[in-house]
Amino acid sequence: MTDASVDPVAAVTPDEVAEALARLRATTPLVQSLTNIVVAQWTANVLLAAGAAPAMVDNPHEAEAFARVAGGVLVNTGTPYDDTTAAMRAAVTGAQAAGTPWVLDPVAAGGLAWRTGVAVSLMDLHAPTIVRGNASEIAGLLGGLGGRGVDSADSPEEVLDRARELATSRRTVVAVSGAVDHLTDGERLVRVHNGDPVMTKVTGVGCALGALMAGFAAVCDDALLAATSATGLLTVAAERAARAARGPGSFAVALLDELSLVTPDELASGLVLS
Numbered sequence: 001m002t003d004a005s006v007d008p009v010a011a012v013t014p015d016e017v018a019e020a021l022a023r024l025r026a027t028t029p030l031v032q033s034l035t036n037i038v039v040a041q042w043t044a045n046v047l048l049a050a051g052a053a054p055a056m057v058d059n060p061h062e063a064e065a066f067a068r069v070a071g072g073v074l075v076n077t078g079t080p081y082d083d084t085t086a087a088m089r090a091a092v093t094g095a096q097a098a099g100t101p102w103v104l105d106p107v108a109a110g111g112l113a114w115r116t117g118v119a120v121s122l123m124d125l126h127a128p129t130i131v132r133g134n135a136s137e138i139a140g141l142l143g144g145l146g147g148r149g150v151d152s153a154d155s156p157e158e159v160l161d162r163a164r165e166l167a168t169s170r171r172t173v174v175a176v177s178g179a180v181d182h183l184t185d186g187e188r189l190v191r192v193h194n195g196d197p198v199m200t201k202v203t204g205v206g207c208a209l210g211a212l213m214a215g216f217a218a219v220c221d222d223a224l225l226a227a228t229s230a231t232g233l234l235t236v237a238a239e240r241a242a243r244a245a246r247g248p249g250s251f252a253v254a255l256l257d258e259l260s261l262v263t264p265d266e267l268a269s270g271l272v273l274s
């Protein structure tokens with residue numbers, strides 16, 4: 001049975017995603033990433049492979065000025081220290097002043113009270129363009145109990161109503177990752193059916209997805225298109241990488257290759273959106 005609240009035609013088309021990828025590669029947007037210590041190098045490599053330009057400017061002295069000139073900013077709460085948390089506030093302030101799109105990845109929100117407060121206070125400072133997280137993290141921003149550490153204990157389907165509520169109350173796009181990614185601006189919904197379970201066996205795949213969203217937000221006026229394009233590129237590249245991989249290690253290497261090799265046309269024909 002068809003869900004009556006979902007358009008039979010996806011709110012974002014594969015052709016629009018292909019055009020977004022072509023724009024990303026043509027313009028190599030500068031993506032400022034204030035991310036966690038586990039995934040910083042991996043995130044920079046994912047951005048480079050996709051066609052963006054990474055810069056990990058995450059100290060409180062430089063973060064505001066850099067956010068004014070960056071194409072997009074990622075703020076990820078995976079390993080928040082006092083210094084980097086101050087830098088996150090500075091970056092969001094700079095993003096607001098210059099109109100730079102910014103993406104919040106509230107890693108482990110809900111499970112840990114202090115960082116949940118940090119994530120909510122950043123949203124209060126200036127509404128993010130996109131909030132990206134796994135299902136437990138999205139629920140955690142609205143008072144949920146969080147997942148198992150940085151991993152989700154819920155599915156995107158289970159938190160969809162809360163994702164819509166968050167998108168509407170914060171005037172943002174909420175991107176919930178999982179087996180089927182659910183992306184919403186509160187009214188429109190895009191489901192991305194691509195991906196492979198091995199993506200959960202390499203740390204930082206979701207974190208890198210947030211950085212890709214910041215890159216696409218630099219080249220897309222529509223934040224839902226930006227979030228869909230990032231998710232589509234990562235998951236289609238992952239399917240291609242998984243075909244050749246023996247396990248998580250060779251998959252991670254192959255994923256970087258496929259992010260750089262997949263053409264806009266191949267991306268459009270591989271995407272399964274609803």
Ligand SMILES: Nc1ncnc2c1ncn2[C@@H]1O[C@H](COP(=O)(O)OP(=O)(O)OP(=O)(O)O)[C@@H](O)[C@H]1O
Nearest residue numbers: 134177178179195196197199200203204205206207
């Ligand atoms: N079971 C699955 N099958 C296919 N793809 C998946 C599955 N689970 C997650 N993915 C994909 O993996 C990517 C990361 O999503 P995930 O929900 O694992 O993020 P995360 O928990 O924030 O990751 P991390 O914090 O380790 O970076 C998304 O693009 C999603 O489509």
Ligand SMILES: Cc1ncsc1CCO
Nearest residue numbers: 036038078079107150204
């Ligand atoms: C494993 C881990 N711990 C804190 S952040 C992080 C990366 C995945 O979110």
Ligand SMILES: [Mg+2]
Nearest residue numbers: 107134206207
């Ligand atoms: Mg995560």
